[in-house]
Amino acid sequence: MATVEEKDLIQTEQQTLVRVENLKKYFPIKGGVLKRTIGHVKAVDGVTFDIKQGETLGIVGESGSGKSTLGRAILRLLEPTDGKILFNDQDITHLRNKKLRPIRRDMQIVFQDPFASLNTKMSVEQLIEEPLIIQTDMNKKERKELVNTLLEKVGLRASDRMKYPHEFSGGQRQRISIARALAINPKFVIADEAVSALDVSIQAQVLNLMDDLQDEFGLTYLFISHDLSVVKHVSDRVGVMYLGRLVEVAPKKPIYENPLHPYTQALLSAIPDTNVDVEREKIKLEGDLPSPSNPPSGCAFRTRCPMAHERCAEVRPELQHKGDGHYVACHLYDEE
Amino acid sequence: MTNETVLDVKDLKTYFFLDDDKVARAVDDVDLTVKAGETVALVGESGSGKSITSLSIMQLINKPGKIVDGEVSLLGRNLLTLSDKEMTKIRGNDVAMIFQEPMTALNPVYTIGNQITEVLRKHKKMSKKQARQRAIDLLKLVGFPRADQTIDEYPHQLSGGMRQRAMIAIAISCDPKLLIADEPTTALDVTIQAQILDLMNEMKAKLNMGLLLITHDLGVVAEYADRVLVMYGGQIVEESPKKVLFKDPKHPYTEGLLESLPSIYKEEDRLGTIRGTVPPAHSFPEGCRFSSRCPHAMDQCFKSNPEIIHLDHDHAVRCYLYSKDD
Numbered sequence: 309m310a311t312v313e314e315k316d317l318i319q320t321e322q323q324t325l326v327r328v329e330n331l332k333k334y335f336p337i338k339g340g341v342l343k344r345t346i347g348h349v350k351a352v353d354g355v356t357f358d359i360k361q362g363e364t365l366g367i368v369g370e371s372g373s374g375k376s377t378l379g380r381a382i383l384r385l386l387e388p389t390d391g392k393i394l395f396n397d398q399d400i401t402h403l404r405n406k407k408l409r410p411i412r413r414d415m416q417i418v419f420q421d422p423f424a425s426l427n428t429k430m431s432v433e434q435l436i437e438e439p440l441i442i443q444t445d446m447n448k449k450e451r452k453e454l455v456n457t458l459l460e461k462v463g464l465r466a467s468d469r470m471k472y473p474h475e476f477s478g479g480q481r482q483r484i485s486i487a488r489a490l491a492i493n494p495k496f497v498i499a500d501e502a503v504s505a506l507d508v509s510i511q512a513q514v515l516n517l518m519d520d521l522q523d524e525f526g527l528t529y530l531f532i533s534h535d536l537s538v539v540k541h542v543s544d545r546v547g548v549m550y551l552g553r554l555v556e557v558a559p560k561k562p563i564y565e566n567p568l569h570p571y572t573q574a575l576l577s578a579i580p581d582t583n584v585d586v587e588r589e590k591i592k593l594e595g596d597l598p599s600p601s602n603p604p605s606g607c608a609f610r611t612r613c614p615m616a617h618e619r620c621a622e623v624r625p626e627l628q629h630k631g632d633g634h635y636v637a638c639h640l641y642d643e644e
Numbered sequence: 645m646t647n648e649t650v651l652d653v654k655d656l657k658t659y660f661f662l663d664d665d666k667v668a669r670a671v672d673d674v675d676l677t678v679k680a681g682e683t684v685a686l687v688g689e690s691g692s693g694k695s696i697t698s699l700s701i702m703q704l705i706n707k708p709g710k711i712v713d714g715e716v717s718l719l720g721r722n723l724l725t726l727s728d729k730e731m732t733k734i735r736g737n738d739v740a741m742i743f744q745e746p747m748t749a750l751n752p753v754y755t756i757g758n759q760i761t762e763v764l765r766k767h768k769k770m771s772k773k774q775a776r777q778r779a780i781d782l783l784k785l786v787g788f789p790r791a792d793q794t795i796d797e798y799p800h801q802l803s804g805g806m807r808q809r810a811m812i813a814i815a816i817s818c819d820p821k822l823l824i825a826d827e828p829t830t831a832l833d834v835t836i837q838a839q840i841l842d843l844m845n846e847m848k849a850k851l852n853m854g855l856l857l858i859t860h861d862l863g864v865v866a867e868y869a870d871r872v873l874v875m876y877g878g879q880i881v882e883e884s885p886k887k888v889l890f891k892d893p894k895h896p897y898t899e900g901l902l903e904s905l906p907s908i909y910k911e912e913d914r915l916g917t918i919r920g921t922v923p924p925a926h927s928f929p930e931g932c933r934f935s936s937r938c939p940h941a942m943d944q945c946f947k948s949n950p951e952i953i954h955l956d957h958d959h960a961v962r963c964y965l966y967s968k969d970d
Binding site: 370371477479480507508509510511512513515516519534536537538540541564574575576578579580581582583584585586590592593596597 | 689690803805806833834835836837838839841860861862863864865866867868886887890891900901902903904905906907908909912914915916917918919921922
């Protein structure tokens with residue numbers, strides 16, 4: 309069985325900032341009168357990848373693929389069931405509160421819905437100041453100054469700082485979330501569907517902003533989204549998730565131009581595009597995503613895969629390197 | 645195949661009269677037609693008035709909203725002059741609607757079968773037995789492999805895509821002449837979206853319906869529409885056949901939208917943007933409603949709102965850049 313060799317994954321030129329090894333997050337299903345655990349939803353089921361300093365790794369998948377759970381488990385907002393998370397070469401998988409807090413300074417998250425993620429009773433100033441109070445020993449004056457600078461950086465006015473979230477549009481609220489995430493100068497930011505709730509013209513503004521901020525602060529992004537076009541725009545490398553597993557990881561160009569996994573191929577062919585001149589062949593996928601509490605044996609995609617054969621039901625395919633950093637978990641590429 | 649005009653909307657105005665004497669002109673002077681067998685897409689961002697347009701056609705506008713002017717003809721009958729009772733006979737019968745979120749559009753305490761047969765028994769006066777048989781046939785038609793079992797299931801037992809299929813079955817149960825689909829696939833994953841849009845297309849051809857597709861997704865428009873209407877600030881700002889619109893957009897708003905869209909087929913370093921945000925419907929700028937965000941705005945644009953200008957027999961745009969006199 310082909311396994312991922314560590315040497316393959318770690319490239320030497322750039323330093324690895326985040327490394328995830330065989331990460332698993334299972335949610336118990338309770339049932340019966342005694343509420344005993346009768347099964348598990350395998351939301352994330354053995355995911356391995358690394359993210360280099362200054363890089364943007366995009367994670368795409370449909371609903372139920374486990375991409376959001378993955379993001380939360382990396383930040384330890386959810387306790388991983390198994391596996392390892394390394395941040396700056398330090399194993400943070402089992403760190404406790406006190407030791408975790410300084411690490412949390414370096415890792416932030418921007419959520420999808422800025423209506424739900426900002427406390428409606430706090431002014432913009434209070435919202436952005438809060439992480440500074442918890443994480444730094446800045447005095448009041450220093451904090452106010454930093455809030456003003458941050459507001460300007462994300463394209464809001466300093467005079468907006470006394471306003472409350474309801475006074476802003478969705479795009480502006482997402483800018484506030486970004487300012488809040490950047491307040492304590494993190495190294496690593498997870499964007500979980502951060503632009504999905506926004507209209508396209510506003511989405512473009514926020515994507516450009518994230519791009520500028522990455523250059524300015526040398527940020528490393530994990531960009532989680534269901535939208536393959538957006539992921540293509542922002543990412544250096546892309547990982548495709550299906551039912552809790554990574555089925556393909558590659559630098560942007562090869563994965564969009566020459567996708568190897570049948571699921572990636574189908575996903576790409578299903579995106580409606582505005583180029584009206586090209587007639588594209590669509591790969592139709594039958595049926596829905598199977599339940600993650602009872603995934604198919606072997607390859608999780610085999611029930612919908614047009615290329616499935618016997619081996620797919622028997623052996624779970626592992627990620628294998630196909631050259632130039634292109635990994636795929638599919639038996640079609642097994643070497644005899 | 646005939647291509648008679650199914651829906652003809654003229655000068656439609658739907659205003660909302662707010663508490664503080666403000667008037668939100670959510671739909672202001674909208675003209676649109678849909679022919680049998682044709683898919684017309686109404687695109688716009690949130691707050692553009694596209695959903696209010698569709699609800700006005702169905703006459704589902706509640707206080708403080710009111711249709712203040714215009715004409716909505718369905719197969720030559722002006723719906724705005726009908727009584728509530730007469731309108732009830734038309735909804736679900738001659739014109740049907742599919743919404744974005746099938747979980748809220750379906751009643752969770754009735755079985756799928758109940759919800760399809762309700763329509764059939766009301767509009768087609770079928771017996772219980774006839775209606776049940778027809779419901780099973782409809783479910784088979786929209787792709788339920790075990791239709792005779794699904795008919796007794798509840799909405800929560802189905803996945804999102806399957807629920808939307810059930811919605812389509814209800815919508816087409818009385819062979820409507822016009823189907824209005826308001827963001828029908830926005831809540832669905834891309835692979836399921838493709839299945840549902842293909843199904844709608846197939847049903848449209850089979851029943852020779854007119855399809856009014858309301859969406860914010862320009863990719864969906866490019867693949868499924870025949871004609872496109874772009875809406876901004878309660879008005880149609882551009883209308884054209886699909887291919888023309890995507891290759892040669894005229895209105896600065898349409899151009900801006902297309903540039904701000906990332907694509908998997910091109911490599912863009914930086915996305916184009918439209919500055920600012922959509923103004924709320926009670927405080928549109930004087931003059932052209934896009935003037936506050938338009939990169940080409942001229943003096944004239946801040947003074948008066950441009951009329952629709954016909955560039956071609958099928959391409960029209962609401963913009964002073966294309967006025968003929970200067």
